[in-house]
Amino acid sequence: MDPAQLAYLVLLIPLASAAVIALFLRRQGALASYLSVAAAAGIVVVSSVLIFGGYRNFPASVEWLRFGGFALSFGVKFDDLAALMLFVVSFVGFFIHVFSLGYMRDDPARGRYFAGLSVFMLSMCGIVVADNLFMLFIFWELVGFSSYLLIGHWYERPSAAAAANKAFIVNRVGDFGFLLGIIWCYHAIGTTNLSELGRLGGPHWLMVNTAIPLLLFCGAVGKSAQMPLHVWLPDAMEGPTPVSALIHAATMVAAGIYMLCRIQVLMVPDALTVIMWVGTITALYAAICAIVQTDIKRVLAYSTLSQLGYMVAAFGLGSLVQGSAVKTALVATGAAAAMFHLTTHAFFKALLFLGAGSVIHACHHEQDIFKLGGLTKKMPWTFLTFTVGVFAIIGMPFFAGFFSKDAILYLAHEKNPMVFGVLVFTAVLTALYMTRLWRITFFGQARSEPAAHAKENGPVMVIPLVLLAIGAALSGYGFFYDTLLGDAFKGVLSLVPEPEGAAHWTMVTIGTGAMLVGLFSALMFYHPAAIDALQARVPVIFGGLTFAKESFDRLYGYYVAKVQQRFAMLLNLLEQIFLAGWLIRGGASAVGLLGMGARALYVGKLNVYVYWFLLGVVLLWGFAAGKF
Amino acid sequence: MADFLFYLFAFLTVLAAVGVVLNRNAVNAAMCLLLSFAGVAALFTLLDAGLLAFVFLLVYAGAVVVLFLFVVMLFDVQGAGPRKPYKTVPAAASVVALALLTTGLLSLIERGRLPGSVPVAAPGFKEFAARLFTTYLLPVQVTGFLLLIAMLGVVVISKRLETKEAAQ
Amino acid sequence: MNALPPLLAAGWLPAQVGLNHYLLVSALLFAIGFFGVLLRRNTLVIYMCLELMLNASALAAVAFSRYNGTIDGLILVFFIITVAAAEVAVGLAIIVALFRLRHTVQVEELTLLKN
Numbered sequence: 001m002d003p004a005q006l007a008y009l010v011l012l013i014p015l016a017s018a019a020v021i022a023l024f025l026r027r028q029g030a031l032a033s034y035l036s037v038a039a040a041a042g043i044v045v046v047s048s049v050l051i052f053g054g055y056r057n058f059p060a061s062v063e064w065l066r067f068g069g070f071a072l073s074f075g076v077k078f079d080d081l082a083a084l085m086l087f088v089v090s091f092v093g094f095f096i097h098v099f100s101l102g103y104m105r106d107d108p109a110r111g112r113y114f115a116g117l118s119v120f121m122l123s124m125c126g127i128v129v130a131d132n133l134f135m136l137f138i139f140w141e142l143v144g145f146s147s148y149l150l151i152g153h154w155y156e157r158p159s160a161a162a163a164a165n166k167a168f169i170v171n172r173v174g175d176f177g178f179l180l181g182i183i184w185c186y187h188a189i190g191t192t193n194l195s196e197l198g199r200l201g202g203p204h205w206l207m208v209n210t211a212i213p214l215l216l217f218c219g220a221v222g223k224s225a226q227m228p229l230h231v232w233l234p235d236a237m238e239g240p241t242p243v244s245a246l247i248h249a250a251t252m253v254a255a256g257i258y259m260l261c262r263i264q265v266l267m268v269p270d271a272l273t274v275i276m277w278v279g280t281i282t283a284l285y286a287a288i289c290a291i292v293q294t295d296i297k298r299v300l301a302y303s304t305l306s307q308l309g310y311m312v313a314a315f316g317l318g319s320l321v322q323g324s325a326v327k328t329a330l331v332a333t334g335a336a337a338a339m340f341h342l343t344t345h346a347f348f349k350a351l352l353f354l355g356a357g358s359v360i361h362a363c364h365h366e367q368d369i370f371k372l373g374g375l376t377k378k379m380p381w382t383f384l385t386f387t388v389g390v391f392a393i394i395g396m397p398f399f400a401g402f403f404s405k406d407a408i409l410y411l412a413h414e415k416n417p418m419v420f421g422v423l424v425f426t427a428v429l430t431a432l433y434m435t436r437l438w439r440i441t442f443f444g445q446a447r448s449e450p451a452a453h454a455k456e457n458g459p460v461m462v463i464p465l466v467l468l469a470i471g472a473a474l475s476g477y478g479f480f481y482d483t484l485l486g487d488a489f490k491g492v493l494s495l496v497p498e499p500e501g502a503a504h505w506t507m508v509t510i511g512t513g514a515m516l517v518g519l520f521s522a523l524m525f526y527h528p529a530a531i532d533a534l535q536a537r538v539p540v541i542f543g544g545l546t547f548a549k550e551s552f553d554r555l556y557g558y559y560v561a562k563v564q565q566r567f568a569m570l571l572n573l574l575e576q577i578f579l580a581g582w583l584i585r586g587g588a589s590a591v592g593l594l595g596m597g598a599r600a601l602y603v604g605k606l607n608v609y610v611y612w613f614l615l616g617v618v619l620l621w622g623f624a625a626g627k628f
Numbered sequence: 629m630a631d632f633l634f635y636l637f638a639f640l641t642v643l644a645a646v647g648v649v650l651n652r653n654a655v656n657a658a659m660c661l662l663l664s665f666a667g668v669a670a671l672f673t674l675l676d677a678g679l680l681a682f683v684f685l686l687v688y689a690g691a692v693v694v695l696f697l698f699v700v701m702l703f704d705v706q707g708a709g710p711r712k713p714y715k716t717v718p719a720a721a722s723v724v725a726l727a728l729l730t731t732g733l734l735s736l737i738e739r740g741r742l743p744g745s746v747p748v749a750a751p752g753f754k755e756f757a758a759r760l761f762t763t764y765l766l767p768v769q770v771t772g773f774l775l776l777i778a779m780l781g782v783v784v785i786s787k788r789l790e791t792k793e794a795a796q
Numbered sequence: 797m798n799a800l801p802p803l804l805a806a807g808w809l810p811a812q813v814g815l816n817h818y819l820l821v822s823a824l825l826f827a828i829g830f831f832g833v834l835l836r837r838n839t840l841v842i843y844m845c846l847e848l849m850l851n852a853s854a855l856a857a858v859a860f861s862r863y864n865g866t867i868d869g870l871i872l873v874f875f876i877i878t879v880a881a882a883e884v885a886v887g888l889a890i891i892v893a894l895f896r897l898r899h900t901v902q903v904e905e906l907t908l909l910k911n
Binding site: 630631634635638641642645646648649654657658661664665668671672675676677680683684687688691692695696699700702703721722725726729732733736737751755756759760764767771774775778779781782785786 | 812813817818819820821823824825827828829830831832834835836838840841843844845847848851854855858859861862865867868870871873874875877878879880881882883884885886888889890891892893895901
């Protein structure tokens with residue numbers, strides 16, 4: 001089978017699975033789950049062949065639509081970047097599918113859930129392999145749709161339905177900018193094919209204007225939940241935990257970063273600066289909000305937001321400098337750092353979420369961390385793997401997150417000291433809230449009934465945790481990629497910035513120092529207790545942080561209710577007057593008038609009809625005589 | 629001689645026609661109609677279509693006018709009412725119609741002239757009958773059906789009303 | 797009868813009676829009949845004027861047939877007469893029925909199709 005067929009197979013397997021489940025297996029939840037897991041396994045197998053078999057940049061494109069001069073084609077661009085992303089998506093996706101087998105065993109609507117998961121895998125793989133921006137956009141929207149489906153899985157709960165709506169609508173706002181950018185790109189350059197864009201760029205980047213990359217970045221702002229469109233991600237935790245792990249931690253939200261890396265060619269310095277600051281502010285803000293959360297999943301959601309901010313900032317940091325050869329290397333280092341962090345983040349964030357899911361499942365869907373506790377002995381595997389995840393995310397040396405965060409901090413140190421400062425402070429906060437979470441959830445006495453009766457879950461749920469923990473531990477090391485994976489992603493990962501010499505030890509020190517500050521302050525301040533220590537002792541700060549968290553939602557709520565609603569009513573008024581009134585009823589009345597006029601001719605008197613007849617004869621006569 | 633007769637009968641016919649139009653009494657109008665039919669029949673004879681003149685008189689003067697008189701006498705016993713007051717619109721319309729008709733006639737006289745033709749020997753009865761029952765046999769049959777249907781229709785129209793009235 | 801030759805000589809009357817004369821008479825009859833249809837208010841009289849118009853066309857047909865030497869015009873007139881008779885019968889039956897409904901034959905009163 002040639003590589004193009006393999007690439008299409010990656011998309012067709014989940015499509016077939018989704019179709020079969022949606023059409024036939026809605027009631028048979030068990031069958032649906034096995035089919036979906038089998039499809040995920042199939043994707044792993046096929047993508048492994050593609051990735052590790054060395055197939056790169058093979059031609060695979062099919063023209064799908066044609067409107068005159070515009071052709072929309074459906075193709076695959078499989079370079080090292082796509083290979084890396086596909087690796088992440090397929091493996092993490094498979095682990096989460098297996099975990100869902102156990103997690104959703106008692107859910108009556110399992111069939112729908114697994115159909116949604118298959119649709120998601122289809123759309124995500126589509127985004128990964130897409131070779132032009134229009135196709136990317138199509139799958140982008142599909143991913144949004146599957147996210148909506150899965151967040152609203154328990155739609156009987158109004159909060160879940162509202163959260164699904166919110167996610168979709170906020171994403172739509174970002175997609176509006178994205179679509180504008182795509183169209184502008186097509187208009188200005190004449191193609192949206194990524195390989196073509198790369199070729200057109202040649203040795204220099206295609207610097208058309210600042211607007212195109214910024215508009216395309218809007219899509220990333222929506223999908224990867226940067227400020228100001230971050231409000232949907234915390235609410236998206238209403239969905240089942242494996243969904244949160246897959247979509248809102250490891251893969252879908254990373255799609256924005258991936259897209260940015262795909263369109264590196266179009267970047268200009270100003271756009272990169274904007275991107276850098278957006279990412280940095282998001283990272284900081286999310287970390288601040290995470291400190292006061294009580295729901296285990298919310299903490300992880302804000303942590304995801306923060307890490308996404310890191311990735312976006314990393315991309316933005318690879319800024320351009322005047323001078324040709326340096327330009328190309330620098331943007332690529334930013335992208336490489338972002339992708340590296342994306343990979344490690346996928347592993348440890350999925351691990352953390354699945355660990356949380358394991359806890360939630362064992363404690364009968366108790367999600368408030370202040371009602372948990374005492375789980376170290378009762379759920380040893382979960383505790384162990386969760387610990388690995390926590391160490392990874394806070395940047396403990398020798399774990400994956402250390403290396404990737406180190407790369408980003410080094411890049412920031414070289415480029416922009418202010419951003420560097422903010423990112424270091426965010427690292428401190430990251431360590432702080434993650435340690436808080438870890439401490440309060442697992443340690444101490446069990447603080448409620450469900451926690452007291454918790455016990456470790458079956459192997460179906462534990463094995464994925466272990467495998468992900470291995471990934472979280474090892475994915476930072478070079479040898480993992482070089483040796484274990486056969487150097488499959490050389491194109492991307494070789495560009496990751498590594499500090500040399502003295503700078504090396506400076507970065508290690510600063511990174512570890514930040515982590516330790518956060519770790520120990522959390523250990524000292526937070527004890528496993530039933531209430532939040534910050535709330536108890538320093539209510540001012542607690543109140544301030546909570547306000548910060550809610551401010552955005554309140555702002556949007558105000559805007560929608562006061563501004564947008566009023567504007568909509570004004571438009572409604574205009575529509576009633578002009579469109580419904582003048583145009584439609586006016587048109588109807590004009591016709592009615594004509595009808596009345598015609599009716600008036602029928603006076604009912606025979607003589608009148610005969611006069612009309614005479615007139616007709618005269619006209620005919622004149623016509624026959626050649627008068628007209 | 630033939631010319632004189634033509635002018636005589638033509639004048640008679642036109643005069644009778646004017647009488648039909650202008651007579652206020654319906655019975656008088658029917659009588660004038662009868663007279664005009666007679667004139668037309670004479671003109672037919674002048675045109676050497678004797679059979680047709682005969683049939684014309686039989687059918688029209690003998691049946692149609694009688695029918696008209698029956699219906700007129702059945703329903704219009706009181707005659708026309710007093711002369712209606714003069715109304716502008718119908719009067720103007722009449723003037724216009726008259727003008728149009730006159731124009732038409734004049735234009736016909738001026739331009740509608742066909743080249744003068746010499747009367748050809750007239751065909752006789754035998755040929756007429758032969759043609760009627762060979763080339764035009766189908767129309768003859770169809771006309772037979774037409775008359776049948778007309779008769780049935782008349783019976784139905786009249787009868788329906790009677791049964792309704794009888795039921796009341 | 798004797799007035800004719802001097803009138804002829806004076807050029808007042810056209811030379812010999814030909815097709816055009818008959819056609820003129822036919823046209824006159826048609827015009828008069830049409831005028832009657834326009835003017836009269838009694839339905840029956842209107843119908844009579846319709847018959848006048850029909851006769852005019854029959855006269856024209858016979859005249860053409862005679863002056864072209866064909867027989868088809870005569871046959872056409874034969875059928876015209878027949879059909880006209882049938883038509884008169886049916887038409888009068890309808891007028892009778894209408895009278896029974898409306899108790900009038902004045903055309904102004906028969907305005908069911910108004911508007």
